[in-house]
Amino acid sequence: MQIYLPIAEVSVNAFLLLGIGGIVGILSGMFGVGGGFLITPLLFFVGIPPAVAVATSANQVVASSVSGVLAHLKRRSVDLKMGGVLLVGGVIGAAAGVQVFNILRQRGQVDLLVELCYVIFLGIIGSLMFVESLRALRKTRNGALPPRRKHNWVHNLPLKMKFRTSGLYISVIPPVLVGLLVGLLSAVMGVGGGFIMVPAMIYLLGMPTKVVIGTSLFQIIFVTGFATIMHATTNRTVDLILALFLLLGGVIGAQIGTQLGTKLKAEQLRILLAAIVLAVCGKIALDLLLQPSELFSLSNSLGGM
Amino acid sequence: MRRLALALFLCLTTPVAAEDVVASLSSNAVEITTNFDGSEILIFGAVRREEPIPLNAPLEVIITVEGPSRTVAVRRKDRVFGIWANTQSYEASDAPTFYAVSTTGPFDEVLSDANDLLYGVSIPRAIPQVALGTPDQSAFSEALIRIRQDEGLYQYNEGGVILRQSTLFDTAVQLPANLVEGDYQMRIFLTRDGEVVSSSQGEITVRKVGLERLTYNLAQNQPLIYGILSLLIAIAAGWLASVFFRLVRG
Numbered sequence: 001m002q003i004y005l006p007i008a009e010v011s012v013n014a015f016l017l018l019g020i021g022g023i024v025g026i027l028s029g030m031f032g033v034g035g036g037f038l039i040t041p042l043l044f045f046v047g048i049p050p051a052v053a054v055a056t057s058a059n060q061v062v063a064s065s066v067s068g069v070l071a072h073l074k075r076r077s078v079d080l081k082m083g084g085v086l087l088v089g090g091v092i093g094a095a096a097g098v099q100v101f102n103i104l105r106q107r108g109q110v111d112l113l114v115e116l117c118y119v120i121f122l123g124i125i126g127s128l129m130f131v132e133s134l135r136a137l138r139k140t141r142n143g144a145l146p147p148r149r150k151h152n153w154v155h156n157l158p159l160k161m162k163f164r165t166s167g168l169y170i171s172v173i174p175p176v177l178v179g180l181l182v183g184l185l186s187a188v189m190g191v192g193g194g195f196i197m198v199p200a201m202i203y204l205l206g207m208p209t210k211v212v213i214g215t216s217l218f219q220i221i222f223v224t225g226f227a228t229i230m231h232a233t234t235n236r237t238v239d240l241i242l243a244l245f246l247l248l249g250g251v252i253g254a255q256i257g258t259q260l261g262t263k264l265k266a267e268q269l270r271i272l273l274a275a276i277v278l279a280v281c282g283k284i285a286l287d288l289l290l291q292p293s294e295l296f297s298l299s300n301s302l303g304g305m
Numbered sequence: 306m307r308r309l310a311l312a313l314f315l316c317l318t319t320p321v322a323a324e325d326v327v328a329s330l331s332s333n334a335v336e337i338t339t340n341f342d343g344s345e346i347l348i349f350g351a352v353r354r355e356e357p358i359p360l361n362a363p364l365e366v367i368i369t370v371e372g373p374s375r376t377v378a379v380r381r382k383d384r385v386f387g388i389w390a391n392t393q394s395y396e397a398s399d400a401p402t403f404y405a406v407s408t409t410g411p412f413d414e415v416l417s418d419a420n421d422l423l424y425g426v427s428i429p430r431a432i433p434q435v436a437l438g439t440p441d442q443s444a445f446s447e448a449l450i451r452i453r454q455d456e457g458l459y460q461y462n463e464g465g466v467i468l469r470q471s472t473l474f475d476t477a478v479q480l481p482a483n484l485v486e487g488d489y490q491m492r493i494f495l496t497r498d499g500e501v502v503s504s505s506q507g508e509i510t511v512r513k514v515g516l517e518r519l520t521y522n523l524a525q526n527q528p529l530i531y532g533i534l535s536l537l538i539a540i541a542a543g544w545l546a547s548v549f550f551r552l553v554r555g
Contacts, residue, residue, distance in 0.1 A: 002482060004341035006517040007524055011342055011482030047483070059535045066543025071550075112390045225536050232524070232532025240520050240535055241339070247539055251546030288388045295382045296448030297391070 007239035008052040014245055016046060021060065021246035025253020028064040029071065030261040031198065031213065031273045036061050036191030036224070037122065037280060039246070048242065050299070055231030055238045056246070061192045061224040063247035065217045067254040072214030079165035079211050083218040085172050086179035086197070090223050093183025098230060101188050115284055117188060122281035125199050130274035132203070137267040166207045166215075174205055183223060192220040195277055202270075209266040324364070325353040326493050326505035335480060335489075335511040343482040346370075346509060349475035352495060362498035364471045365408065365415035367426060369494075370478050370509070372403030372458075373487030379445045395445050400432055402485040403458050407465035407476045417499030424494065424501060428459050457481045486512050 001014045020042050024035035036057050043053035072078045104113055157171030178200045186193035194216050201212045232238040261269060328350030335344050348368055358364075380394040406426060408415050416426055425431045428450055453459040458481060466476040491507040513521055523531045 002340060002342040004337055004339060004482070004513075004517060006513055006521040009483060009485055059539050062536060063539035063543040066540050067546045068543075070544060070547035074551075112388075225539075228536055228539075229529070229532040232535060233528045236524050236528055238524065238532060238535050240524070240531070240538070241516070243535060243539065247542045251542050254543075255546055255550040288390075290389070291384075292382060292389055294448075294452070296445070296452065297380050297382070298449065298452050299378050299380070 003241065003245065005048070005052075005239050005242045007237065008048050008056075008242060010047055010049075012046055012048070012242075017242065017245035018249040020046070021064075021249025022253040023249075024060070024246075025064045025067075025250035025255075026257035026260065027253075027273075027276065028061070028194075028217070028250070029068045029254035029257025029259075030264075031194070031257075031269065035064065035194075035250075036186075037118065037195055038276070040191065041280065041284070043242075048239075049237075051235060051237045052239050052242070055228070055235060056242045058192075058224045058227040058231060059238055059243045060246040060250055062221055062228060063243075064250040064254040065192070065221045065224065067251040068217045068258060069214060069221060071255065071258040072217065075214075076165070077210050078214035078218050079163055079207070080215075080218065081161075082163045082166055082168075082175060082201075082205075082207070082211075083215045085161070085175045086182075086215070086219045087222050089176035089179025089181075090183035090186075090193075090219055091226065093180040093185075094187045094223055094226055095183075097184040097187025100184070104188075114188065115288055117185065119281055119285045119288065121185065121196060122277050123285070125195060126274050126277035126281055128203075129199055129270055130278065133267045133270035133274060137265075137271065140265075140267065163207075166205075166211050168205070168207065170205065178204060179219070186223055187227070192224045194220055195273075198273070209269070213261070323354060323356055323359070324495055324503050326495055326503055327351050327353050328491075328493050328505050328507060330491070330507060330509060333507070333509055335484070335509060337484065337486060337511065337513040337517055339516050341482065341484070341517075343484070344480045345477050346480065347475065347477050348491065348493075349473075350493065350505075351474070352472050352503075358471050359497070364468065365410060365496045366466045366468050366474045367409075367415060367492075367494040367496060368407045368466055368476050368478070369426060369431070369490075369492045370403070370405045371401045371431065371490045371492075372485055372511075373489070374399035374401050375485065376400075377449065379449050381445070381448070395442070397433055397446075397449060400449060402487075403480070403489065404428060404431055404453075405460040405462060405478050406431075407462035407478060409464065409466045409468050409474070411463055412461065415496050415499070416494070416501075420496070420499060420501050424504075426492075426494065428454075428461065432459075456483075458483075480511075484511055 002011045003014045004011045020039060024039045027038065028035045039057040039060060040053050043057060044050055069078060157173050159172045160169055161172050162169050182193035182197050185196060197216045197219065198212055201207045201216065202209060228238060328348065331347035335346065352364065376396055376398050377400050378394050378396050380391040382389045383392040385392065406428065412427060421427050421430050432446065432450060450459055466474055468474045489509040489511055491509060493505045494501050495503040
């Protein structure tokens with residue numbers, strides 16, 4: 001069944017859109033990532049103009065994150081206080097990121113920057129997570145106890161605050177900075193930033209993996225919600241019909257993903273996410289390194305990306 | 306330039322034409338609905354003449370359909386430090402989003418090069434040149450045409466017009482699914498020996514209707530309301546899915 005999208009002005013198969021939404025929803029529920037890093041390239045692939053793909057996937061991520069957060073709230077695995085602190089940094093970062101994006105767009109090299117950002121961040125985070133979770137998995141198999149959480153410089157900063165759900169008593173400075181960085185990158189890369197947020201919360205802030213996912217989803221709702229409004233008012237590139245199909249698949253996927261997530265061990269979950277992140281990274285890197293079959297490309301001038 | 310040529314040509318030919326075109330369309334409006342999957346328009350007509358059919362050269366018919374023009378950026382990738390990156394880009398300010406040429410025979414035989422230049426019929430002549438004055442502008446123009454031809458947006462349809470007894474003709478033009486809304490200009494040329502002897506023009510309106518129209522208008526005219534609406538729908542969908550799955554699990 002073909003569907004004509006009024007803003008994208010292309011006709012696409014409805015089941016394909018439902019499928020893309022579903023896959024990304026499953027990932028979102030399982031790992032607490034928004035899925036923007038996956039859905040945006042998938043939409044390019046089915047022929048949606050990049051500007052519309054970026055804006056609309058932000059809207060779709062809101063839906064799957066709401067669905068995921070509600071499931072996590074029931075299980076009390078959302079640290080609302082930590083989420084709020086992260087969000088303070090996130091909003092400031094996103095506002096700054098929009099400015100950076102506009103400056104780069106005027107210079108005409110925003111495509112390359114976005115792709116390089118993807119390769120660098122996905123590559124670093126993917127390999128770090130992969131190595132770490134592989135090591136953790138091997139340790140638990142050998143029957144050794146997981147290592148005690150170490151005290152590092154993060155715990156010696158001022159402005160300490162108690163985060164009960166996470167079982168942490170740390171300074172608010174690192175979470176605000178993490179939020180800031182994620183907000184900045186998400187505005188530049190057009191994603192929710194869960195794939196940066198999740199490892200940062202685990203490794204930098206020392207939060208328990210089960211709490212991390214719900215909390216990440218919680219803050220993604222606000223960052224991507226902000227992005228949706230920005231795209232709708234400045235570029236007019238949010239396609240509601242496209243979003244409807246994506247989020248129909250997405251919300252169902254998110255519920256399935258949340259259930260799957262509870263059945264897997266934290267290390268297995270992380271290894272799986274690392275593998276997906278590395279696969280996307282590898283695909284984008286290959287596109288940059290191999291000679292494309294068509295050297296020329298067309299884009300309407302309003303599409304920034 | 307082309308419009309001027311056309312106006313000039315109309316002044317010159319209309320009074321002296323021995324053969325005239327009378328044409329019509331299967332429908333002069335194409336509606337883009339939610340399940341729009343491309344469309345076919347039938348263009349047909351007849352040649353009206355006051356005198357007997359001239360016998361010197363066979364009559365040929367050329368029909369073009371041109372979509373609304375939009376600015377398009379053509380970019381070229383080059384290898385920079387081992388990475389394929391966009392290095393050069395030029396804008397074609399009014400390239401038609403759709404252009405189809407249907408003829409009764411091979412294009413070179415039905416229209417002379419001089420006439421093509423005058424009326425702007427063939428694809429390269431109908432599409433404005435990209436980046437005039439740059440050293441490799443032809444490469445950019447060719448790329449624009451090549452990519453759009455691959456997508457079915459620019460079409461040559463040689464032999465697509467059927468002409469019966471030098472009088473009745475018809476053709477079907479395929480409009481692709483990714484159609485842009487606007488006014489589509491139709492031109493019909495009658496040629497003999499590569500020279501245009503008569504021409505006619507028409508218009509096809511392509512527009513979004515129903516839900517498509519509503520969504521598009523809201524996004525353009527009330528972007529903030531549209532953005533908030535998108536958000537609310539997303540939140541409601543997420544919440545409904547959560548409630549639904551809780552009920553299912555019981």
